[in-house]
Amino acid sequence: MKKSLSVLFALLAVALTVGTAFRFAPAEDGYQVGDKAADFKLKNVDGKMVSLAGNAAAKGYIVVFTCNTCPYAKAYEDRIMALNQKYAAQGYPVLAINPNDPQVAPGDSYADMQKRAKDKQYAFPYLLDETQNVARAFGATRTPHVYVLQRTGQDFKVAYIGAIDNNTEDANAATQRYVEDAMSQLLAGQAVQTSSTKAIGCTIKWKKKA
């Protein structure tokens, strides 16, 4: 009996190890809702480095992976600016991050980002993810791709992942405003009801492997 029990435990241990290994398979890489986001330090268009911890007043962030060139990112640009306008004062500023490799996407270079931020008068940081490590850590796949982070003590927890709303072409025709709904619920101290959505977007322009 004892022997069969120990065999059972051994099998269970193997099963757990294998199960864990599969859970970390590449397809599932990146943050899920509820995960803690690791801090990062990226260069803003003003030349200064920006981190999550750097803004002590932030209750959280609306992190948006976006870029200059993707037509879907462009379609949402004004809506991203409006999100910052609405929520920065309430403690949740927008952090825009461009993860594209300018070698693959000319028009997404640091200089182009600086120009875009100036032309459109971005009131929020527009950060360059030069190594693409932040996009990889988050599990971002496309632009635009939103992650709402909520501060819990020293940590930032992922509260929402996905789309801004459900109508890319016409903001006024959107019947679901996912980020705004998530923000209302967070600010009211409630759990986010629709915490994960999908949307069409441009594939992040990953660096070509040497």
Next chain:
Amino acid sequence: MNKFLRLPALLLLLAAAPAARAQQVRVVKLPALQQLLQRPTDTTYVVNFWATWCKPCIEELPHFEQLRAKYARQKVQVLLVSLDFPSKLDAKVRPFVQKQGLKSRVWLLNETDQNAYIDAIDRQWSGALPFTLVLNNARQRRQRFEQPLTLAALEKAVLAVQAP
């Protein structure tokens, strides 16, 4: 006919001739696409999701055209599903298909609720373009690629999916 008008008319005819052989764009709703994706036949479907605004999509389109030509005698069907806004059908999609002379079937998905249709098409798709499904329901095989593909990569997927 006025002889000054004859030449332009002839030129128009010549210009229209190759275009006439390109595919017509069919506008579909989600159920029509789902029906195709679920067909229980021993046909391998190569379904590419693209848009005229998506540069890497445009660059890989010739590979789908080459694949279609190469496997025309086999049970391999290529379908190009445009995710352009339906409002761009006449301004962008139709002219593009004509200009490129695309021979593969082209559909335009007339849906706006991306969060609903992406999962309905494939739960493992994040929504990034380009996206390609290679599937054979009789053999219960499905491969998905959220990246641009070469002709070699496409052929490899087709052979794997339709293997006995």
